[in-house]
Amino acid sequence: MKEVKIGILGFGTVGAGVVEGILKNGDLMAERTGIRPVVAKIADLDVETDRGVAVADGVLTTDAVAVIDDPNIDVIVELIGGVTIAKNFVLRALKNGKQVVTANKALLADFGEEIYRTAQENGAGIYYEAAVGGGIPVLRSQRAGLIGNRIESIYGILNGTCNYILTRMEREGLPFDEILADAQALGYAETPPDLDIDGVDTAHKAVVLASMAYGAPVPMDACPTAGIRGLSSQEIDNAEELGYRIKLLAIIKDNDGEVELSVEPTLVPEGHMIASVSDSFNAVFVKGDIVDDTMYYGRGAGRLPTGSAVIGDIMEAAADRLNEAGVPVSVTMMLQKETLAYCPAEKIEKRCYIRLSLLDQPGSMGKVMESLGRYNISIASVVQKERHTGGYVPVVILTHKAKEVEFASAIQEINSLSVSEAEPVRMRIEDFES
Amino acid sequence: MKEVKIGILGFGTVGAGVVEGILKNGDLMAERTGIRPVVAKIADLDVETDRGVAVADGVLTTDAVAVIDDPNIDVIVELIGGVTIAKNFVLRALKNGKQVVTANKALLADFGEEIYRTAQENGAGIYYEAAVGGGIPVLRSQRAGLIGNRIESIYGILNGTCNYILTRMEREGLPFDEILADAQALGYAETPPDLDIDGVDTAHKAVVLASMAYGAPVPMDACPTAGIRGLSSQEIDNAEELGYRIKLLAIIKDNDGEVELSVEPTLVPEGHMIASVSDSFNAVFVKGDIVDDTMYYGRGAGRLPTGSAVIGDIMEAAADRLNEAGVPVSVTMMLQKETLAYCPAEKIEKRCYIRLSLLDQPGSMGKVMESLGRYNISIASVVQKERHTGGYVPVVILTHKAKEVEFASAIQEINSLSVSEAEPVRMRIEDFES
Structure with a gap:
């Protein structure tokens, strides 16, 4: 049995979910793939708090750099978040020739180009399924199952917090502020909620999807973004009367060779599948020129669902490394062109x-x-x-x-x-x- | 640029779709993956009929065995259908160490074990995304994105003909026989329609899904199967009044370590996503113990959608071959155990x-x-x-x-x-x- 040695950076919610998933199903993964995932090191500034998962002696460390530089470690998993330390660590790991897995959408949206190029130059891979749509294997579907398709359009519900708020406004008829406050109290929304409700988180994910669809890093300023802050119940009611529901959508289209991209609250016909996506679920509609309409649905966030996507990436990164597969499609697809034409x-x-x-x-x-x-x-x-x-x-x-x-x-x-x-x-x- | 040489067996509807897709987007695929797909040979008994796609001189042949035995060909694509000649050809190609792609659900359902074992013994791969859910990358999602999950349940709408008939019965209030006859006239249903409407086609796909979920070939007789033949409009109307819709479902569950499996017409709550799957679309709900609910939706049949799945497999088979990746997960996942325990x-x-x-x-x-x-x-x-x-x-x-x-x-x-x-x-x- 082959083994893959994993170094995890950041032992927060998702980090603990990844470790829990591997503890629970590591044997099953080994049976299925012939590769046993082994959590060799976990780096976090806080090595005292109990995360509710068993970790062997000597695995926890505060020294992230030592983990990144450890020649025994095959795959580095970045789950720190943010775009400063995380960026340095990811680049350092890639320069060390490591396979890197990340769930960090902001990092890819802001510094994707540098990261993909660093991977390519060092013959390494970066895998980031968990950055878009949480546990839903939507990027993998694009870069594998739909690889033969020119992407005509993508419509995504990519932020669970917004979808949760919209669903409750619709069901309960209560005002935005009240639902938001309740969502914060329940832990469904962050405090402050700006990144979610102003659409920025959705835009981070939209530019990653668009980059993969059209073959070059897409800058955030190519994505006009509006969120759902202060949306009035009147809009929800009017939409319903007219046979629509309101969803915060990422919209990505190929407009005769020019990319149209936006994030905006959108009325969708109530009979359409995407209107049925409720609560904190995410869904992505992808239309290819060969496959026609496809949709991918699931939990867009959360310790275990996000952990599931990270684990999927770890196993792929491991197989690619063991097979000496070189720079993976998750990198080459992002660097087909220098730049894209955007629809004015x-x-x-x-x-x-x-x-x-x-x-x-x-x-x-x-x-x-x-x-x-x-x-x-x-x-x-x-x-x-x-x-x-x-x-x-x-x-x-x-x-x-x-x-x-x-x-x-x-x-x-x-x-x-x-x-x-x-x-x-x-x-x-x-x-x-x- | 690396190249993959493809030999296609069977130049029918799907075969022509695959060739059309590669002609259309071969350059794009090469850009994305670094591998150029080249249709080197197409074998069919009929080399005269115009399939509406351009084929270079010398590509068409009536000699399938020569294609299978051609040392220059890396990937054999079996699109003949049936379980006699197709089986011989697939086994011969695997014994030659070729990567094999097939869309043949009946073949896998009836002879999967022999085929997976032959692949394993010969260090070859068999890839069969198109056999379940047409263009939907649902098997790939299970064996890659969800690889860290124990599968708790799968619910699938896997036969477009049945879903089309049920949708029209619901919308138009007409009897089964009338809609079936019309569907046959329109080419949405085969003549005779037995494999579809009696649930056998759905069961073929269900056993492939169950095999992958639980790690051993599942025989067809483990899947009690009922179709929708003669379903009365009364049932459709009653279900609707009670807040349900009727779908022909493949149901696969892990019942405390025992596999529960069936194909049967089922009342599903109208608010559930699966109830919104209409016309000839397919959808598969997969619940994993880590990722929770996920769903995959798209066209379950048709020249180009099925072609899209075949092309995805070709590109993966090619990458695996070029990387000397050995026996792929699409084989190892099917052979984890000798046999499964079934729920009595x-x-x-x-x-x-x-x-x-x-x-x-x-x-x-x-x-x-x-x-x-x-x-x-x-x-x-x-x-x-x-x-x-x-x-x-x-x-x-x-x-x-x-x-x-x-x-x-x-x-x-x-x-x-x-x-x-x-x-x-x-x-x-x-x-x-x-």
Whole structure:
């Protein structure tokens, strides 16, 4: 039986999950693959706290560098998080020719190019399934099962916290702030919650997915990002009445050779599979030019689900090392091109949901329609609700497809109209046509 | 750039799809992986018919054995189907030490053990992603991404024809025979349709999934199989009223170390993701002890989707060969044990839907309840519909969990009651508790 010696950096939630998984099923993995995973070293600044998993004497250490430099260790698993120390450690391990496994989406989003190139130059591999979609083997599906496909589009629910909040808002009809506070109390949302609810975490994952789909590192600033902070229950209710649900989506498309990329709250038809993804689950829809629609669903976070993905990577990294497979596809796929062409804002088209609060007097609606018409935005449906107190009525408009830049201009113009109270709310509608 | 030389046996629908995919995206695959796929030979008895894809001179041949024996060919792709010639060719290729890719579920279900052992003995690999779930990378997810998981349960919609028929019956309210005839006319169902609608095709795929999950070849007779032939619209309507949909499910569970396995039409809660899988799409729910619930969704058949899975396998087989990786996990995972323990019928428990046609007279229902009680079957709900013509009333019973063998005895007893007209209809209800 061959063995793979693993050095884990960071003994937090996921680190403990990985160790637990290997303790539990290490024998099974050895039976299945012929390779026995052995946790040789675990480095953490805190070697005292009980993580609830058994660790043999001499395995725990505070000296991460010694683990990275240990010639007996085949695979380094980075589970520290952040982009400073983690980056140094990952680069050092790759320069040592180690196989590296990481769950660190921020690190790949911000410094992916440097990391992939360092791996390539040193004949090493970096594996990062756990960075996107937690336990869901979605990157592996892209780089193995779908390797023969040009990727036409990817739609992802990639942040469990946001999906949990949206699901509860929908079910319970309570306001965003209240659900968020409760989610924080229950440990489903971080404090502060910014990275999650402002969409940044989703964007980190989106750029990794897009990089793999189109073959070059994608910078974060190529991904316009909006989160769900302060989303009103009115939007949830209106969407439901109209046959939609609101999801925070990562949207990645090949627009005639140019990459369209964004993270934004989006109305999705309630009959579509992605609308059924609830609570803290994640899901990724991938459409390939050969395979057509596929979807991958599972837990996007958590000690064991993320641990499952890390373990899958460890075993692949081990097999690649034992077979002297060289630089793996998880690296070569990210470095096919120097750079990508991105779809300029002027070319991006979408459908939108627009909610206005209009002065309840003749001509109000006419002025709005005039503005929309001026920017070539045509209307699919309009619902005017009963009058609110204060002489304003809520109006909900669903548009046909129009240009993003024209939406922006039209909304600005409508906002400046005297008949419009408060800033209009606008969200994307996605019908998954491509 | 490295090259992989491919020999394809069988130039039918899927064969042409594979060639089309490689023609279309071969450059992309080479860029991504560093390996260029080259279709060196295609063997078919018919080398005249135009398959709509360009093939270079000298590639087409009627001599399959020459292709299998050609020392220049690295990967043999078996797309002939059936279990006679295909078996001989696959075994011969493995004995030649070739990597073999197949989409042939019947072959693996019937002769998997011999094939995996031949691969192992000859240091070769057999890859068969396309045999289960068409284009969906579900086997690869099990043997790579989820490699660290003990599989607790698998629920699969694995036959697109059945799912298409069920979806249309549900939407259009038309009888089974009519939809089947239409599906045949449209090319969505084979003539004769037996393998699909009697559940045999689903069972072929179920035993492959179960073999991989639990580590030994599973014989077809370990999988009790019922299809959807003659399913009445009444069942579809009743299920809908009760908040369920009917799906033909492959059900695979680890029951305390014993494998429970079946293929049967099953009522699934309409809110569950698997209920949203419609038309000819397939989906597989896999629950691992570490990763928890995951799901994989996509097209279960068709020239290009199946071609996509075959191409993924070709590229993996090529990489394994170039890296001298030896016998792959797709073989070792199937041969961990000599044999598996199966859950005996006396231990299998499920919930059921039962539809009876009862004489509309006092005491009828009492007799039925008495029979159910005698076999320890307790009732979750009963709906008695209005009287039919002829003095019989339809009664629908949803039970709690009870033993399969007791259901069988109770139904036999009820069928013999003078108050019961026609044979009772019984189907599983699955709540996905584990």
